[in-house]
Amino acid sequence: MRNGLSLKWVISGSFLFLIAVVLVIYSRLLPEFTVRGLFYTASAMMEEEAQYFVRHYKQDPTTPTPHNYFYTSVIGKEALPQNIRQMLDVPPSLSFGAVHIFGDLYSDDDDAPVQIILEQPLGDGKTLYMYDIDHDQEVGGEVEPPLSDAYFDQVIQSVTFISLAVFVPALIIIALLVWWLVRPLGRLVQWSGTLKNPEALASERPGFSFKEFNMLADALAKSVEQVQAASQREGRLLRYTSHELRTPLAVLKANIELLALQSGGVLPSSLQRIERSVLNMQLIAETLLWMSRERPEPLPEEDIDLSELVGELIEKHRYLIGNRDIELSIDIHNEPCRLPPTACRIVIGNFLRNALQYAEEGKVEISFKYPRLLITNHIQEAKPQEESSDFGYGLGLQLMHQLCAKLGWHIEVIREQQRFTVVLDVTSLRAVESAR
Structure with a gap:
């Protein structure tokens, strides 16, 4: 309605x-x-x-x-x-x-x-x-x-009678004139609602009696066609890139596992870095492939212990701390949450990697109380001329916004003078709308 x-x-x-x-x-x-x-x-x-x-x-x-x-x-x-x-x-x-x-x-x-x-x-x-x-008041009747x-x-x-004879026809004439002018506009609105269908876009545009409406219809059809073409190009690029990346990543992963077997299960630090990069690239490729779908299927959800997941991610990214004096303050409720594990690993891992990569010496605070995850780190004071809001590494915040939008999650980035805070709300907007 x-x-x-x-x-x-x-x-x-x-x-x-x-x-x-x-x-x-x-x-x-x-x-x-x-x-x-x-x-x-x-x-x-x-x-x-x-x-x-x-x-x-x-x-x-x-x-x-x-x-x-x-x-x-x-x-x-x-x-x-x-x-x-x-x-x-x-x-x-x-x-x-x-x-x-x-x-x-x-x-x-x-x-x-x-x-x-x-x-x-x-x-x-x-x-x-x-x-x-x-x-009339005189005597005599x-x-x-x-x-x-x-x-x-x-x-x-x-x-x-003359006033009615003028206004009633004028009223009828004006009503007919308005109907004559507005009716093509209603047809234009109805036709524009069908442009999301490629067959309707490719079919011949109906005539709307007025030159201005026809020009507006042509411009609208051209704009929708350009948007659809750009969307198709973007989807093809994501699909082709993801498919082409999966083959070399699989080869790298297999060779790293072979090297691990040859070395008795312990890899040198250089190969460990390659293994971590391969794993990250594999997750990124899967995410890009999932996002490129026009109607992505919901990711499978499992009961996740977020404290264990964050601890595992911290160990994998601890090498980013290097020689800096950084203290990790972790406050995570260990109650299980039903979430898609792959998406959680990608999003939280990206935010955690950003925090450790760009944090100054001091404290990195990580806290979670369902459904909000907060990651705060100290950074150098940003210069006024810096307009980029992406302190990201790898996918970056912009792609994280797109991924979370697909999942129905909400991201809030708070930048203060020397503090950078990311707030992730994992409450599914679709679930909230369905509950309503």
Whole structure:
């Protein structure tokens, strides 16, 4: 089961969500600004009428106040009806210049009261109050709505229909466009997952409709082909080298055994060194051959006494100490561990040989408590310009990292100023994952 979100669905969902948000915002703002526009028109008409009255009032104070079917006016707050005066005591819902609007402007209830009141100073300390008249409350029954209201409702419905007619097709077009663009990308991802198969790599690449996707597919196929070719070359080199080394090593080992028989079982020191080198080379060749396999079989495991194994390796590599004053501090639990003996001998022997080869006079500490082995030795202080982290001898640390990665072991190298520590964790990562 694949984890994570598909890019196709992320892009499609993002576009659809964006269009939906725009549509919701537009639908919410349309009625609000429509109502604001209507009230602004009414307020502009009232202000013009009030200013016209002020000009005539300054010439003749007896000029009658404006009055028509839609609104009426009085001079002085005391002349206002009781309900109008009470509205002036609370903040208005909306204001346009001298015009104030009271009530719930966006209520769906047609009976909700909305009042428009204008306050216009007359210049002599008096104020003209103009307010709209609600003819629905007049005695004589309900008044038939004018034809203009029906026209306005029709216009609002037309605007709503036009908005839907624009956004719904746009939504569909964008969804189709995203699908058209992302579908080849999904096919490219699906095809790239088959490139690990050499037959799929050698077959003809499918077309992806877009030039950029085709160029990306060509580059991807070329890169995978180069990586596979390099891997095959490396595997062949390891296999050929290992096979070619095994024959002369077998000849050397047989001749050394023959010399040992001729000398009564005791070899001179020079031949002992050759014997040790042959044994190391034989182990290295077997390891390289095992690592070169694409799917190496698990190495056979046995119950190993690591204390005995380390003691044997120390005796084989003690000649590396020479005349240096080196003290070996060994703290190894003698409980048996189930591990592959050949791999343990190669890895631990390599680390121990490095420690004895490059150790300064002092103490070499070797400790093991399952599953961690620590080997620490004193070294000369490394120069700042030295970039190599390989204090290795023979296979070296880099190849040890590869070998331990194959085995599922973990290596940690800690370099301090004059101390070099290697920590080997022999807990198999595969076993841990299987236990989970």
